[in-house]
Amino acid sequence: MEKLGMNPVNACPLTPLGFLERAATAFGGCRSVVYHDAVWTWSQTFRRCLRLASALVSLGVSRGDVVSALLPNVPAMYEMHFGVPMSGAVLNTINTSLDAATVAVLLGHSGAKIVFADPAFLPLLTDALHLLPPGGQPAPRVILVEDPYYEKERANDEVAVLTTYEMLLEKGDPEFAWVRPATEWDPMILNYTSGTTSAPKGVVNCHRGIFLITVNSLIDWAVPARPTFLWTLPMFHANGSSFPWGMAMVGGTNVCLRRVDAVEVYATIARNDVTHLCASPMVLNVLANAPEGVRRLLTAGKVRVLTGGAQLPAAVLELAEAVGFQVSHGYGLSETGGLVVSCVWKDEWNKLPAPERARLKTRQGVRTPVMAEVAILDSETGRSVPHDGSTMGEIVLSGSCVMLGYLNDDKATQAAIRDDGWFHTGDIGVMHPDGYLEIRDRSKDVIVSGGDTISSMEVESALYGHPAVNEAAVVARLDEVLGEAPCAFVSLKEACTVTADELIAWSRERMPHFMVPKTVVFRAELPKTSTGKMKKYVLRDLASGMGPTRGSSGV
Numbered sequence: 001m002e003k004l005g006m007n008p009v010n011a012c013p014l015t016p017l018g019f020l021e022r023a024a025t026a027f028g029g030c031r032s033v034v035y036h037d038a039v040w041t042w043s044q045t046f047r048r049c050l051r052l053a054s055a056l057v058s059l060g061v062s063r064g065d066v067v068s069a070l071l072p073n074v075p076a077m078y079e080m081h082f083g084v085p086m087s088g089a090v091l092n093t094i095n096t097s098l099d100a101a102t103v104a105v106l107l108g109h110s111g112a113k114i115v116f117a118d119p120a121f122l123p124l125l126t127d128a129l130h131l132l133p134p135g136g137q138p139a140p141r142v143i144l145v146e147d148p149y150y151e152k153e154r155a156n157d158e159v160a161v162l163t164t165y166e167m168l169l170e171k172g173d174p175e176f177a178w179v180r181p182a183t184e185w186d187p188m189i190l191n192y193t194s195g196t197t198s199a200p201k202g203v204v205n206c207h208r209g210i211f212l213i214t215v216n217s218l219i220d221w222a223v224p225a226r227p228t229f230l231w232t233l234p235m236f237h238a239n240g241s242s243f244p245w246g247m248a249m250v251g252g253t254n255v256c257l258r259r260v261d262a263v264e265v266y267a268t269i270a271r272n273d274v275t276h277l278c279a280s281p282m283v284l285n286v287l288a289n290a291p292e293g294v295r296r297l298l299t300a301g302k303v304r305v306l307t308g309g310a311q312l313p314a315a316v317l318e319l320a321e322a323v324g325f326q327v328s329h330g331y332g333l334s335e336t337g338g339l340v341v342s343c344v345w346k347d348e349w350n351k352l353p354a355p356e357r358a359r360l361k362t363r364q365g366v367r368t369p370v371m372a373e374v375a376i377l378d379s380e381t382g383r384s385v386p387h388d389g390s391t392m393g394e395i396v397l398s399g400s401c402v403m404l405g406y407l408n409d410d411k412a413t414q415a416a417i418r419d420d421g422w423f424h425t426g427d428i429g430v431m432h433p434d435g436y437l438e439i440r441d442r443s444k445d446v447i448v449s450g451g452d453t454i455s456s457m458e459v460e461s462a463l464y465g466h467p468a469v470n471e472a473a474v475v476a477r478l479d480e481v482l483g484e485a486p487c488a489f490v491s492l493k494e495a496c497t498v499t500a501d502e503l504i505a506w507s508r509e510r511m512p513h514f515m516v517p518k519t520v521v522f523r524a525e526l527p528k529t530s531t532g533k534m535k536k537y538v539l540r541d542l543a544s545g546m547g548p549t550r551g552s553s554g555v
């Protein structure tokens with residue numbers, strides 16, 4: 001036995017790129033990508049990706065170089081996920097809602113050689129390129145991804161483009177022998193974190209990690225062969241939770257959408273017989289609250305939604321299910337390439353009343369198959385907290401899809417991937433007696449009030465239950481007596497009213513008194529990142545500008 005093991009045949013590197021080659025054979029004539037009236041097949045997509053890879057190589061791109069994309073969910077963005085790494089390069093998708101200064105920082109940090117840009121984001125890219133420090137590395141060359149469905153005129157002062165995407169593909173070789181990774185540990189993806197709590201960090205994932213998270217995500221969500229997948233989740237956010245590669249594995253149809261708008265989402269679902277989509281809780285909330293006439297376009301039970309990435313309020317879940325979406329819930333980070341914990345549903349829970357079902361499903365759940373271990377550790381002792389559903393600790397993970405590390409940031413890498421064998425998430429959670437974990441907060445968002453620890457998410461979840469509340473975010477506000485006290489920022493549903501005192505009184509009936517917001521601030525809209533996370537640092541600044549409370553409720 002001891003002589004047996006790895007050999008030249010079984011040691012071939014794991015990579016999700018081979019899924020496309022297989023799809024071209026197994027599903028060659030089936031629809032791969034749909035965008036308005038344009039349709040491609042898997043054999044066409046494969047050849048277009050080979051053209052892209054070969055054209056990049058002709059432009060001098062070589063193994064390990066970074067190629068960036070500043071694109072919405074258009075067909076080219078889908079092709080980037082194969083074509084760029086098939087050239088040996090590392091794909092860096094950039095969040096299109098960042099400002100020019102941040103885009104400049106990311107381009108400078110990654111040393112991108114080429115940027116593919118959508119016409120809508122050329123002005124942003126132009127500004128970002130002007131902000132690159134002079135005398136540094138050469139600025140990336142720009143390739144314009146034209147879009148017949150984007151009609152706005154281009155400005156004259158935009159950056160010079162090298163060529164257009166379609167002209168580039170024309171020069172590419174559809175028979176190109178794509179560049180396979182030398183080892184499965186070769187970097188494949190560079191994603192910058194959302195920057196919700198700190199400056200963005202460059203997460204690097206390798207071929208092996210992406211292969212595993214892709215297979216894992218399909219199995220965990222029980223995705224069948226040939227689904228029709230609507231791209232409501234930005235592909236720039238953790239690569240759409242690995243589903244670009246997943247759709248090639250199962251021969252699905254990718255329905256592309258430039259922007260998420262409730263009416264367009266429902267219409268696109270109906271027009272294309274969509275079976276699956278991913279949506280942040282924020283997007284789910286928008287869909288669930290769409291006008292009734294629009295919601296009627298949905299056939300109940302036909303569309304499966306995977307949600308995650310931010311807290312899922314029970315009220316949003318209940319409403320989305322009442323509308324007719326079949327919702328699954330998971331938890332993950334850019335650092336894990338996708339969702340690595342999910343709320344595996346048990347049949348016996350179907351018998352429970354709706355609020356209890358929602359309580360169970362808003363928990364993040366259990367590790368997905370690819371993860372080796374998930375635990376919640378006491379920050380003082382480093383030991384697992386009791387499984388009592390109330391003792392809080394840090395959520396830590398270990399498993400094959402955890403990132404290689406942060407690009408050029410050893411300090412941040414060592415703070416996250418520790419010698420104790422765990423990836424430290426910075427999220428605070430509890431473990432329930434049934435082994436399901438529940439996130440209670442991000443460590444930076446926990447409120448410490450008069451010695452009590454308050455989970456801002458728990459307070460928010462309760463506030464979402466009020467019929468007038470559209471969105472709620474709770475942060476710490478200084479309090480002269482208690483140190484900190486919860487301060488709620490709330491937006492209301494259309495045509496609904498409620499006063500701060502009424503909301504405070506309502507909260508008192510539903511949560512321990514120490515958790516009740518001392519302050520309620522109404523805003524027409526709450527500040528969120530494009531990936532559906534509350535910008536709590538903005539709200540904390542607002543709360544701090546209001547000065548301290550004095551241990552009692554105020555508005």
Ligand SMILES: Nc1ncnc2c1ncn2[C@@H]1O[C@H](COP(=O)(O)OP(=O)(O)OP(=O)(O)O)[C@@H](O)[C@H]1O
Nearest residue numbers: 193194195196197198309310311330331332333334
């Ligand atoms: N199901 C979920 N419920 C609640 N929060 C979630 C869920 N899934 C993910 N999250 C939150 O999203 C975080 C991961 O987000 P992401 O990787 O996009 O970057 P970010 O953490 O927002 O950026 P930064 O690290 O710069 O603050 C998790 O750490 C967790 O706080």
